[in-house]
Amino acid sequence: MSVATFFCDTDTAARIERMETGVIARGVGAGLQRAESGGGGFTREIAGGAACFAGPNSPLNKVVGVGFGGVPSDAQWEAVERAYAEVGAAVQVELAHLADPRIGAELTARGYRLTSFENVLGMRLAGRVWPSPQSVEVRRDDETGFDTWLDIVVEGFAHPDEDGLPAHEDFPRDILAAAVRDLNATGDTHRYLAYRAGEPAGGATLRMIDGIAALGGAATRPQHRRKGVQTALLATRLNEAAAADCDLAVITTQPGSKSQRNAQAQGFALLYTRAVLVKDPA
Incomplete structure (x- = not known):
């Protein structure tokens, strides 16, 4: 479709x-x-x-x-x-x-x-494959490396991208870290780390619930932005969700943001606001 x-x-x-x-x-x-x-x-x-x-x-x-x-x-x-x-x-x-x-x-x-x-953006997954930039390696790591993943995601969230409308919320680092940790303690979350030039550059999550692949937690360290990190994280998660027979992928973004632009470039459409x-x- x-x-x-x-x-x-x-x-x-x-x-x-x-x-x-x-x-x-x-x-x-x-x-x-x-x-x-x-x-x-x-x-x-x-x-x-x-x-x-x-x-x-x-x-x-x-x-x-x-x-x-x-x-x-x-x-x-x-x-x-x-x-x-x-x-x-x-x-x-x-x-x-x-x-x-x-x-x-x-x-x-x-x-x-x-x-x-x-x-809220969404996409049907059946019959599709998403290419990933070769300059970025994405690893799924559900068991180890949580602290590294958490540090990268919190750092990325603490320094929001300036493209598009500004985020409507701003949270202290310790409170943001606690919320991210709690969301990842529910047993239905897969974590991903992206590496660029051998360094951890970004992180993201994937939840697969009742056929829906929910893509979240995506953040890139400021020095690695505009280098294909989010494109690689998106492609990896979409391919894994399709392989797991999810029929629908969804992602939530700020209106007019770089995240929304990246998602639409990968095939997402605006579903509702x-x-x-x-x-x-x-």
């Missing part, structure tokens, strides 16, 4: 959002099991999605996947808002534009403000 004919209906969006919700919820659960987490986290089901809180300032603190299992009642929103207020956190809702349209209007009426967007709406604690 060509990129031009990939139509994303609400069922496909719901399938992706369910997968994403499960990943975030499991990441929160992994963090709560760590002794240093101190407790206080939560996940709460709401309208097919989940309200998640992993700890102060965590990137996992958000309401995800909502709107594909009905429209939340006022009482449900009030309960979620109280839960976040009790831990002194804003409520951040990532709302797919293919979710029930009544939800956006309700959130606006409740005082949420639109702060940014993120794009998430609006990020935020309500500060009372």
Whole structure:
């Protein structure tokens, strides 16, 4: 199937959002099991999605996947808002534009403000092969080398690429590292390191869940950018996902970013956009 004919209906969006919700919820659960987490986290089901809180300032603190299992009642929103207020956190809702349209209007009426967007891109995998730059070697390493991988990914995230719109969030290195570690402790994540000129240059992850290959965690060290590192990481993961009989690959990017450009160059198409709406604690 060509990129031009990939139509994303609400069922496909719901399938992706369910997968994403499960990943975030499991990441929160992994963090709560760590002794240093101190407790206080939560996940709460709401309208097919989940309200998640992993700890102060965590990137996992958000309401995800909502709107594909009905429209939340006022009482449900009030309960979620109280839960976040009790831990002194804003409520951040990532709302797919293919979710029930009544939800956006309700959130606006409740005082949420639109702060940014993120794009979800996807691609059918059957019958395709992706070439990789020969100047970059990509290794899958699920058992060892976690600290090296984590350092590279956190370094890349801490120095975002300046192409496209700026990221709507910025996290301290230690909090970002904790969130990345928790997301990779759920048992469904494969890690990849890219080497260029013999040096670790970039890292990424692949999750294969219910036929969906979710590509995430991609970051390149600043000195190795524009050298084919992300292209190599994308190609390796797509080829492995296709070989594992995944039918759909998805990736989330900032609108207009270098990551989005790289993904579309590999055959991804824009499926839908998430609006990020935020309500500060009372």
